[in-house]
Amino acid sequence: MSKVTVERAGMQRDEENNFVGYAVFSVEGQTTEYEITFLSKRGKDWDYSLNFAGEPGPEEEFLKVDALIEADDELFDDLLDAAIDAGGFES
Template identity: 65%
Template sequence: MSVSVTEAAMRRNEEGNYVGRTVFTLEGHAARYEITFFSKKGKEWDYSLSFAGEPGSEEQFLELDAMLEEDDELFDRLLDAALDAEDSVDTKE
């Protein structure tokens, strides 16, 4: 299943925690999704999935949420997009 990342960002907040997001589309799904990430140390990640913009099919949303739980490669690809965005900001300063 093809994933297309349209936006990504990652930063560290005042406490040094990682806070990031990736907006993406998934092949066969009409809606865009946003996954937000949080980690205290950058090792174990909590996430929240939502629609980016207009809501879409609840069935497809639940299917994607289950995929994120099972498919480490998909989760890592979305997380890496956010982490790469942080790296690109750091190199410009």
């Protein structure tokens, strides 16, 4: 697995009391930053969306990162934990 570095992250509750968070991260060997956003009603089952954080990069790199997140539960948990911790919530 390539090294992933979290640049910034955050988590808050929206007006419906859902958890809404994000983590902006980079992947070693790639020039593009990515943003993963998280959403959960109760802080247990998480939906996510992956996007480029700034300027779009190569689609094939994006698809590799998305597949990596899908396949690697530890990576997903690390990104989610960064968002939860930055928001002052307990994971």
